[in-house]
Amino acid sequence: MKMMRLSVRLYVFFVFTAVLVWCFAGCSGGDQKPDQQKGHQLAKKASTTDNFLSYTAALTKLPLSKFDNLGIVSTNKAFADKLPISIYKGEAIGHDSIIVHPYKIGEVAHIKAAIRLLVAQSITDSLTIGDFTRYFGDIKKEKPLIGNTETPLPVEITVDANTALKLTFNNNKKLALAHVTMVEILKYR
Template sequence: MMRLPVRLYAFLVLTAAIVWCFSGCSGGDQKPDQQKGHKLAKKASSTDNFLSYTDALTKLPLSKFDSLGIVPTNKAFAGKLPISIYKGEAIGRDSIIVYPYKNSEVANIKAAIRLLVAQSITDSLTIGDFTRYFGDIKKEKPLIGNTETPLPVEITVDANTALKLTFNSNKKLALAHVTMVEVLKYR
């Protein structure tokens, strides 16, 4: 009779030790995954904010396509995106550099806004994001052969506005990372 409580006691101690050992290991792997998920959600929101900002710029009339005309739009997105208007001096790599200009070289383009995308946003911003948001890429017949740097592509937003996207080289166009966006106004 004496052996039964000792065996039961040994069994309970061994079971408790095993449960204690594995309980410490079960939650350890969840924190990095949660952090990765948080970072992906943060990147997705900056991509969505950039697309919304670009959309707001496409809706501006031609008369607002200058440094003063885009100030209200920039203020509306200042808390969501790192926006800096180019004024001739160097700006950090973590800012979206906005450069509005009037065009006198090409007759049909009256004005444009050039957006140099911040590196932190470029890493998650693809051509596919733009085609899902704005529509299909304008198909053009290439006038020259393959180049080392891919030629920009264009998306027609409406009869008066188009987007020209410059991107990094990638085998699949939809996965190429966008480095510069030009909002072009024709009228």
């Protein structure tokens, strides 16, 4: 009889201990380390960068006939929940959104139409030239026609025979680490 009471008490003790451990193990509380929080923020920035690159790629695939305000509406709707996008309509727009400005050029430098994307400051902080070269390919090499300038000249990436990207960026010693401030998608045909 004593043996049975001892085994029941031992069984209750282990069950009670297991329940307590299980309850406290489920609590996340404020014990998250700063490194884990930074990792979460970096993952969020990375996803914003990836979304912006995907948005840019979707715009590069548009035909020349769709390079206007009406043509980019469906692309903007597809990315509206992922990126802060605003179409430029002649008035100032806040710095917290990507400003999209499609325009027709005509026959200047054989460029028919273009879309200018002014990158929001929150995205610029994580968007680099290196991200674009990994996603779209190498930068078109050109000989500089003028000497050093305070603001670096834009670089160009050829996407295909009809499309190119022109990237404006902040000054940085390493080109791959320079932050992109504006992207122009140029259509030749």
